[in-house]
Amino acid sequence: MANQTRYTGIIERYRDRLPVSADTRLISLCEGNTPLIQLQNIPRLIGKDVDIYVKFEGLNPTGSFKDRGMTMAVTKAVEEGSQAIICASTGNTSAAAAAYAVRAGIKAFVLIPEGKIALGKLAQTLMYGAQIIQINGNFDAGMDIVKKISDHAPVTIVNSINPYRIDGQKTAAFEIVDALGDAPDFHCLPVGNAGNITAYWKGYKEYSTDSATHKAVTKKRPVMCGYQAAGAAPFVARAMVDNPETVATAIRIGHPQSWDGAWTAQKQSGGWFESFTDQQILAAQKMLSSYEGIFCEPASATSLAGALHDIANGNIPEGSKIVCTLTGNGIKDPDIAISQCKDAHPVTIDATLDAVKKAILDSM
Ligand SMILES: *Cc1c(COP(=O)(O)O)cnc(C)c1O
Secondary structure, three states, X not given: OOOOOOOOOHXXXXXXXXXXXXXXXXXXXXXXXXXXXXXXXHHHHHOOOOEEEEEEHHHOOOOEOHHHHXXXXXXXXXXXXXXXXXXXXOOHHHHHHHHHHHHHOOEEEEEEEOXXXXXXXXXXXXXXXXXXXXXXXXXXXXXXXXXXXXXXXXXXXXOOOOHHHHHHHOHHHHHHHHHHOOOOOEEEEEOOOOHHHHHHHHHHHHHOOOOOOOOXXXXXXXXXXXXEEOOEOXXXXXXXXXXXXXXXXXXXXXXXXXXHHHHHHHHHHOOEEEEEOHHHHHHHHHHHHHXXXXXXXXXXXXXXXXXXXXXXXXXXXOOOEEEEEEOEEHHHOHHHHHHHOOOOOOOOOOOOHHHHHHHHHHOO
């Protein structure tokens, strides 16, 4: 055990590939190091010879991949002397910003669309004590305001237009290559603001690029598949969408900020964008929980919905190694989960041994 070191987060682990110095005070909650779980039952169910792994980002400290970006963004904000951060959010960015602000001892302001944020995310943000500003408008409207506010108030923006967010999030690609020993053939992920697909592509490229200081870890790069919700699919439409709608609130975004980054990932990797209905997304979410024991939030399941669709139609051939990012934890959105299971009536019986025994034997 002597040479075992305590895991302290993504910045410490990938320090040589991140913009920090020896003196930088790291603001961390031990994010990252999330499991890469190989699916066992779903490949058998669909009868295809494919290796599907899910990178379960729902197991980060605030329950989504946003923590990877936030540890970097808040670390740099503090290093630059900032006393307050701000973001527009569909929920997960606000939860992460709030938590890391507490850790750093600075203030967090979050703009959220009224009534359109999942219950768990709202609960987190309240508990962390962020200053919540609800707006009568969607994420895109909040983002517009946040982009202008730093000219008027002393706050650092921690949305993914902050380049440190992308740098933090690219570490998920490093972890996947480290775990598999190489890049996968295909990488599937949900696309909202498109910061994450931009970050993964940056990560895969950096891990396959020799430079004076960075030895290449892999030469291989995956094909990047970006999947959207049908009602919020600007990359599929190749145009901004003004009134995005989807049950997957984390990707209910019509004006993605990382527009160019996502197109670069698509073009350079030979990938594509596609969209799926809310019904398809929820079916994939249910499939993951009921066949694999993995509970992600609706937006996250878009990656599996897309992968299964592209495996079925041959865009992703048999023999492929596929990674799907599960961006957030299912516990964040209990309302959607419970409404999906309204046919599973729990039985109520007498509190006796006999009654419980009968209930068990009757359903075996
Ligand atoms: C933020 C988020 C997304 C979308 O990521 P982008 O970088 O905006 O494309 C998807 N799923 C979940 C759970 C998220 O929190």
